[in-house]
Amino acid sequence: MSTFQFPPSIRSRPVYGTLAPRPGKAHLMIADAEGAEAILSLAGQGPGLMAKTHVIYIPKGTGETYVDQLRALKSAQFYTGPTYAASVQRIRRVLSDAHMGLQVYLAGTEGLMGQAEAEAIAAGIPHSAIQTEHRGSVARRMQCVHCKGITEDVMTDPFTCAHCGLNLFVRDHYSRRLAAFQGVCVDAEDPGNVPEPRELYS
């Protein structure tokens, strides 16, 4: 099991649950990397569930590890995408074609769940109606508050903004609209005095 118990934090920080089947005419499951394990577990709980399900899966670093198992679920539609960016047009199309009663399930890294959630919200689904389950890496999708650039898969605090190069500390303050945590300059008051980066939750 690739699960991680996040410590309690501030009110804007997302909390994740465990996916459970809900009644619905159609189901959309979006997962990346170890998020596949949550989909496999979910599929086992709902007889007939997968026949009404569209699975969108981005393996990230896990390669072929889960692809055959997911395909064996015989979902109504199954798609593997090379990256989230390559998959997002398909996600938008599925959401725009969706009818009342679509159930959305997200699993995997925070960055994947956050971005897919933002798409679902933009399509009119309230965030409270979207199920999420964290699996795999605790890396974060960070927005630099200074240059607004997004750095994906941040594993350390502090880290270097991939765009403007400032040294940023990792806040728990999270924007659902941006699907990103906030990164703020760590050495603004003492330039050059950057703490040694520590792995998140280490």
Add this chain to the structure above:
Amino acid sequence: MTIQFNDETFRDDYSFRNSDRAIKRFPFPFHEDSYMYSVNMEQHRGGPSGSVYEKRFDVDEHYLSEMRDRAIVLAEDPLRCQSLPHMTLAGWDTLELIMVSKSEDYPDLFELHRDGSRWRWVNKPMGIDHTFTFLDETTLPCGPLEYITRQAQGDYAVLDQRGDMLYMDAGMVTTQADWSLDFDIGMDFFEWHAPVPLAHEMGIFKRALKFLLNVQQGAPARRLNWTMTVNPLLDTSPENYHKWGIQKTTLTPENIGAKQHLRVELQTFYRLPRSNALLFPIRCYLIAFQDIVSVPKWGRRLHRVVRDLPDELATYKGFIANRPMMLDYLSQYDDGLPTSPGVWPDLETEPPLQR
């Protein structure tokens, strides 16, 4: 009285100054010799003549210079003013409230002539005379919220109310105490306050939300908040923190009286009539330490408040590193005498410094 508008800056050479009148009417935020969070709400129905509480939207000597500073910030970063698509009507509500209030409260400075939906707005200090059609965006040079808040001091958050919750869904934010509208837009009341320490555990936000959800049309409310700012810098935004943060390290015992400023927010809350949104103006007032201590009661009290503030609050408000130097300075103006209750300067009745 006619206001003499200052020509001053809030950046670079920092020529901002408060006149004697501005010092005496400063909204000093401490009603006693200590400070802790509270839901310190009261009705916003005027106040003593000449005070910042008297009018619905206070216009003071800094008006023109603050509006120039806002224009500079917006030119550099247009995302400081945003409005989610469903908030346009609340923007018109805001425009109406400010135009009506200012034209009634300052008839020598502002005029509003309404003929049905055909409105003529005259802003004499800014040299604006503009006729437009109310509720028709094509007759304004920008959205209604941006249009009117480019002409009104203070930041403006516009909060949508849905399902017993407030959402930060629009705003004009260029004089903020280190929060980002661009990041927080769309968040609910608890989410955008998430980084504030202690207050959640104290139940402050639950009670504040309950109060705010029930603010009625025609019955606005107000409260004060405060922090510290080195130099009279209005734009203490997180966006520019990597540029201004270093200024905190420029304090010396010699310059602290002139450089260190108390930053007070007069926060008001108005229910808007068409949208049922809540308008949340956050008006920033700055005052140098050397001007505060010119009022003996305020000098005594500020020393005691800063000295006794819990470390968590001094950290959150960003002055924990400078607190010892602030106390060295302020202690010179605290002779240990008792202070009168309330926020007013009480210059006639409070004794001068006994040193």
